[in-house]
Amino acid sequence: MDLRYPIGEFKYDGPNTREQQAVLIDQIDEEPRNLCEAVKDLFPEQLDTPYRPDGWTVRQVTHHLADSHLNSYVRFKWTLTEEEPTIKAYDEVRWSDLDDARSAPPEVSLLLLEALHRRRILLLRSLTAADFKRTYRHRHTGLMTLDKALSLYAWHGRHHISHITSLREKLGWQ
Numbered sequence: 001m002d003l004r005y006p007i008g009e010f011k012y013d014g015p016n017t018r019e020q021q022a023v024l025i026d027q028i029d030e031e032p033r034n035l036c037e038a039v040k041d042l043f044p045e046q047l048d049t050p051y052r053p054d055g056w057t058v059r060q061v062t063h064h065l066a067d068s069h070l071n072s073y074v075r076f077k078w079t080l081t082e083e084e085p086t087i088k089a090y091d092e093v094r095w096s097d098l099d100d101a102r103s104a105p106p107e108v109s110l111l112l113l114e115a116l117h118r119r120r121i122l123l124l125r126s127l128t129a130a131d132f133k134r135t136y137r138h139r140h141t142g143l144m145t146l147d148k149a150l151s152l153y154a155w156h157g158r159h160h161i162s163h164i165t166s167l168r169e170k171l172g173w174q
Contacts, residue, residue, distance in 0.1 A: 007159055010151075014151060046058065047106060058163075065156075065157065068092065068153075080134060
């Protein structure tokens, strides 16, 4: 198994049907609970263990998910309120090297994700088929529909939570 992609690399087979979109939204809705369960009862030294050589620590992955999903929420809002906005990218590697991502208790980001996802899920469940066709521009991924972004972020949460759960399993942290 490739430790970088424990559930496989992102693949978009869209456009998604409305039923597929509902499943993806449900997956996103489960992410705060799944992440909370993944880091539950870990000691500080376990939180500071990288999930792979030269990879982020469990703590950094936890904070990265909060950072990433906060950015995703804002990207969706911009796309719904502007015509094909150009999205500001952020350097996720440098963000993960900042002191808050290296040292803050995971509970800080778990609480942020819980509140953020309440709003995010309300927004996602309100979107129409036409809304999911709206697009934004990103310097790395180019033109992206909200439908593809939905698929990406549903995968993204599962991807990083799997980094943690795979590490727990490998090291016997049950």
